[in-house]
Amino acid sequence: MFNFKSYAKAGSIQEAIQLLEQNPEAHLIAGGTDMLVKLHKGKAQFDHLIDIHDIAELNFITKNNDGDIVIGPLSCFAHVAESALIRKHIPVLSEAILTIGGPQVRNMATIGGNLCNGVPSADSATPLVALNAVVTIEGEDGPRQMPLESFFVGPSRVALKQHEILTAITVTHDNYADYYGHFHKYAMRGAMDISTIGCSAVCKIEDGTLQDLRLAFGVAAPVPIRCKETEAKVRGRKITSELLTDIAKAVTADVRPRTSWRAAKEFRLQIITTLARRVVEQAILNAGGTIQ
């Protein structure tokens, strides 16, 4: 039994935006796998709900004429993970999603909900951040776009205004073609768990050198983050075991883990440095590289 005060169901993007304008206290609910937990805890700020779960125009996965992969935010995790397009072009996202919850959760939870929830542990966020994904947002002023990385503004805070709704997640062709990746979720158990640390690496290699690396971490800072300093330092270097050691060392300057009752900062750093090395190594191997 949930004690919410009002509930409305939107059939289209426009209707959702209108409903949001009409009720400034309202929250959107899609798959509900986060919202129901909040409601279960009886949090009063979720008293007014707008259900967007059945908005068909937000439930799709396509490749457009430019070769960009576009994901509708209401696509449930199970569909994204199993999508032939995703598995072919950005399998790292599929890998990451399959670590979320269990099958029942993945059947309900939506990728847009995971991103808009804005938590640093969102497992779909790190591969998308590593893939330079762009989000499209619509509101009363029309659509706008921004990099997913800047969409995350703080713990449980995203760059959505009250009357806005996420309408698309795009990975452009140049950001995935010839790139290979790997994801690792470090958690206390193998399913039904929240990440202690999540790590995604995406790389492009040529002639034994690392042409490009994009390394992202979850729970290593207040928001999912990229390791830009590390990436800049190692771009263009020969693929050797020293390179991996350097990456493991360098990431400590990019991350800002904290101590919580769930895990100590020192412990998180141990996992971050280990994952930096192992996940990048596996991404390189997936790209057909070898470690000298």
Place this chain on the structure above:
Amino acid sequence: MAIGKSVKRVDAVAKVTGRARYTDDFYMPGTLVAKYLRSTIAHGRVKKIDTRKAEQLPGVEAVFTYEDVPETKFATAGHPYSLDPAHKDVEDRRLLTQHVRYWGDEIAIVVADNKLVLQEALKHIKIEYETYEPLVSPQASLAKNARQIHAGSNNVIGESGYKVGGRIEEAITNADIALQNRYRTQMCQHCHIENHIAYAYMDDLEHIVVVSSTQIPHIARRIVGEALGLPWGRIRIVKPYIGGGFGAKQDVILEPMVAFLTLKLDGRPIKIDLSREECMIGTRTRHPFDVKMRAAVNKDGVLVALEMDAVANTGAYASHGHSVAGAAGAKTRLLYPRAAMHYHARTVYTNTPAAGAMRAYGAPQVIFAVECMIEEAARKIGMDPVAFRMKNVARQGDADPLSGERFESCGLIECLQQGKDLIRWDEKRAARPKKQTGPLRRGLGVACFSYASGTYPACLEIAGARIILNQDASLHIQVGATEIGQGLDTIVAQMAAETVGVPFADVHVVSTQDTDVAPFDTGAYASRQAYVASNAVFRAARELKAKILEHAGRVTGILGGELDILNGAIVDRKDLSRKVISLKEVALDAYYDKQRGGQLTADVSHKTCTNAPTFGCTFVEIEVDIPLCKVDIKEIYNVHDSGVILHPVMAKGQVHGGVAMGIAAGLYEEMKIDAETGKIYNNNFLDYKIPTAVDVPDIGCEFVETYEPSSGYGNKALGEPPIISPPPAIRNAIYDATGIAINELPMTPHTLFKYFKEAGLF
């Protein structure tokens, strides 16, 4: 013959089809619901409470606080009543409290039409606290001048011990090697699927009916009577199907409160259905233990002495009191019976959730310490850990060193041999490099345990059984022992079918215990039921069989002594293939013949005055990922001596579940409590990490079948034991892989990180 066969569980279809009714499935019109107001501090006193606003909310029927409940203090432990005042359970609870003793303590209760109103009403109750320093650890509560959590207790609720096998100091001084160490275990949860739930109502002005998810209906009846100051006969407890207990329901938690509420509210039905979050703070946990150990060993591999000094943390209320620490010492005494052994334990109060009974009742905590120390001793003298154990563990012919009672059955050495072969111990150890250096390292571990088949001689062991021959030659059987998911009803049906001589399918077990009609038995705990009920069922079945044959004799004119019952037919004893008359004809005759008629029944209460020791071991192979601080179980085997295995598939089920719980206690689960404030962080299943199906590996399981003569069918305890030895076996395997001795549970990545860092492994 039904014993030893994996017959279909009698409740399988009801449960699989969802037709089995649990407490929450019974609907009574007009049922009110109730919810506790729980404290948001761990230690203090309520200065002021204002419930007026809550009472005025539409839908709220009543609000009761500590001012409205009886002054009587009562004990909640699911133990038989003690006639000796010195051995009574500690009476330290009232229905509601003004003195807050843990984070979540029960101060008031709201009764309303529905759950939403309850939630709302709780928000409107205003409380002012006087706060005291939370005494979260035994160190804090035992410190000089620490505030008394219960007045007059000095924060110690019990202290006991034993000394067997001679003087320990002398043994330690004279032995080749002396060792000492300290081992700690964590607070765990039972995690039964069905949360605590109960409802109560009155059909007249005197009698209170309580329907509850309990392991101990007859004990609950007595305690409800005690708590409310009512004659026990005015209380009726009904136990329908229950969704697990693991000891958390061997305690009386909600029954006195729902009984109190219905009494106050004109006998209307009132239900309390705890949420998982409440269940994890407001019911019972496993006692954390802190065990200081000393051991003495000779270079020839003889274990000379073991000394254990344990502090058990019972939390805010006594519940099972000091019994857990006492029983833990008694049950583990049987493992190395030829060594000098001293055991001392104290049980202390702290401002944490109350600990009570949990699967294996303290033995996992003490065995963890013992089997860590045994590993240390074996390594110290350079002896193979399995060989060292085989040299020192209990053997057939040994006796309990305290009571002198001989073990009538003991197959522990055979268990160790089988486990060693299953995991290919020698082969793997020979093949492995002497020192492993990479990030991934393999290790092998072993640990063994001893346990008991009941509570005798600490408590009286009574089991009741009543069997009726129906008109159609089927049997109805009622026992006082309770089915709580472990398969007791099926076992009882097997026993009755075996002894009377009817097909298993013709025996119907009445699963519900209703204290108005069920035979007396104290309930499901101590792995006792199949053992103590076996003799009651055996005697009742034998008596009924004799009556049937006597009646068959009257019907057929053949002397009863010349007849037998086979597969539901009366046969010639000398030629079992010769059918004399069908059982149905005899049954109909017994019910309806005007001359000979008379119902054929047997009703037996059996008192068991033995307690068969049970044994077993765990073998495990693991791989440790050092940089990620993770343990991956490659192979795990439990081998048990539980006497005759009555039902192989259910027995394996017990072992699989127990080993999984053991793995959970070893590597995953722990209640996290703030050391300063006593706030509980993880009273939910996201943050309390029960391993999932992908975390628990395939579990191997074997039985060394001995025959236990003190039992009706040769069987011994199996319910609790499988949980005991996996944690120390895993710990010993980590030791084997890394050379690092982890001396605390759980061995989560956080714990391993601390030890690995200290050892300079990174």
